[in-house]
Amino acid sequence: MQNSLTLTNEVVQQYLQEGKPYVVRIKMPENEIISFNDMIHHEVSFESNLVDDKVLLKADGMPTYHLAVVVDDYLMKISHAFRGEEWLSSAPVHILLWKYLFGLENMPQWAHLPLILGPNGKLSKRDGAKYGFPVYAMNWTDPRSEEFTEGFKEKGFLPEAFINLLAMLGWNGGTEQELFSMEELIAQFSIERVHKSGAKFDYEKAKWFNHEWIKKSTTEALYPLVKNLFETKNVNTKNEDYFKTVIGLVKERCTLVSDFYEQSVYFFEAPQTLDVEAVKPKWNENKQSFFEILCTQLTELKAWDVIEIENCFKNLATEKSIKPGELQLPMRIMLVGGKFGPAVFEIAHLIGKEETLNRIQSALTKINN
Template sequence: MSKPVRVRFAPSPTGPLHIGGVRTALFNYLFAKKHGGSFILRIEDTDQNRYVEGAEDYIISALNWCGMPLDEGPGVGGNYGPYRQSERKHLYREYADLLISGGHAYYAFDTPEELDAIRKEYETQGKTFIYNWHNRNTLKNSLSLSAEEVRTRLERGDHYVIRFLSPEDEKVQFKDLVRGSMEIDSKVLDDKILFKSDGMPTYHLANVVDDHLMEITHVIRGEEWLPSLALHVLLYRAFGWQSPEFAHLPLILKPVGKGKLSKRDGDKLGFPVFPLQWEDPNSGAISTGYREEGYFPEAVVNFLALLGWNPGTEQELFSMDELVEAFDISRVNRSGARFDPEKIKWFNQHYLQVADNEDVAAAFQGFLKEKGIKKDPAYVKRVVELLKERAVFVKELWDLGSYFFFAPEHYDPKGVKKTWKEDTKGYILELAGVLEGLEDFSAAHTEKIVKDWIGEKELGFGKVMPPLRLALVGAMQGPHVFDIMELLGKEETVQRMHRICESLG
């Protein structure tokens, strides 16, 4: 690639960042880093009516949480700013005028009411109204009106828009890095509005001008923008600019059936569709995020990278550095990728297993604090070591191991029925006496002592070990019994053995 690679992620601050937007940002980031390029954030906020307070900060926080720091953007700076379109609006009029003077655009004075009336008339004839080559010379615009009338209308402040003059009869050809060579007949294109009389550009003009001025080399975006590609290619041609390379990413589909993944799907099936929690500034409604649900950012990124892209190998687990190394945009699929809520849990379980135990223990301490529990960090770390292989989320460690912090108050009825027999109480009390006399209460030593005692009594492990677990845990679950005993300590272990005997008799 001759030019330094420059890509941009250009969301609108109209609410929280959807997980599909995170995937688009990720593919831009991976492509930039793979080629030693720059990852740029541009906030496309020209539509102030849809602007939502806090959305921009949310977007930046989400990218940072996912491990995609900006090279340029709001709050970061760079040589191509400003990075908010609302702060660039003084630029766009000049380029709209350039298109008009070059014969590539025109003023249109048709009012919304007039256009609505024309649309209805078309509908009565079973037709669809498109403002383009076949009717533009019969409508109120600078193509059909005299130069003097156009000047008069502009001087008196008539409502107008500036429309692009689409070619009348041309096969517009372009290339997409995901979909290959494409062609569209210009006869089906409408003359899109580029600029409004309120001084604001539409997405199409602002997007192309900004990408050119920011020297964007590759535009990687969702396939919903594919219908706009012909217009954007024609705009570059009209300006006499070299077009960037384009890549349109496949949709992220619903877990069940067809269609684009939506927030409603997440609400219905019980999974987030936003990276971080979002509180609507107007309604106060709160939507949970992957971070708040206990997902590791590495798990979210790893999962999203494989939605619509494959590395060409069987490898599924990637660090960010490994993703950068492996990423090849030619391996992005054309077809949509089904979102699998269970698969992202699988990734999270993996990242929990490989996470540093001290980090997991620190996170678990947050849950304990909410419950008013204060425990020595070394103790909590040991609990984590014993339990985390059974967990998908840090928060699950409580359900898996609350007995490490509170003695059981109730005992699982099925466990009681299966393990607690008429003579069990006597065995458990006698064993408690044996344990009480031990100086060394390490797992290895207690295991030897208990097994030797069981052998001497000729009891069989099934008579002693299950009820011993029930005494310590309250249920037939948990890690190695002797590891539990070591962590609880001799005094607590013996107390729990006495307690179950008092409770069950």
């Protein structure tokens, strides 16, 4: 190896004058134990003989990270340095740099945080797309590979949920509480309870956090997000009050913000497709006639409210000797398109008399085809 340690002083001076490119390294001491106190790992030690003489200044004169952090932290009077555990191995280099340059007494407190792991080991940002879940907070296109990765935000995660799920990966308050707001985290966080080992990321649990936060969120807070979602889908969302009522009605069924679309489009537009297969097998003339009569009776209904609609429906069912339950599913398919959503009569009430009648009639023709 050729360096100033193996070359004679004369040769070194000569090379310097010739302008030969060179780097500056840190010279590790021999037979020393470099140990320090990490806030998370506590006492950590390394044998100096096994640590490399890292490059501090590159041949082009630029400092490497090792030199840069130490100088930077000193200049910024950093008291606590938090970084990922991947830096633990190079900590002895930084410790020595502090000792040589600015004094150990000025060195910040170290905390090496546990890593977040993917399903098969370390979570690699480069592999973002293949996991089937986001790895970036927001949409990201790699400038080199031009590979696009959808972010948590765009996927439909609430910022509150994202912060919450991240906080619970590597830290635990020691209580049964799992749902924390930023304020609660700030109040309850303690470095002593940060874990030492990395945690595997579980997308199912991440979605659970989001679901919980959607349920916790007020309609008021959800409104701008959902409104934005519907705007991108070009759906006319009618008036604000109506929209908010809908949000309140379906939010407990939404895991991701994007779920609001399919969970509530039918409040604004008639369903494109109907799950007629759910109805056809048990369809008969009696039911056909029930819905035909229902239409005329609903047309004559004085007040269009939930109770009135329900009474009308049930009375006619009794008259026809059909169990109301057997008719509710078809009714739901007609109004919603599928087997989901809030109470049927609530839906009928909200979308209005005219729309309800239209949907029943158009569904009737589809079922008979």
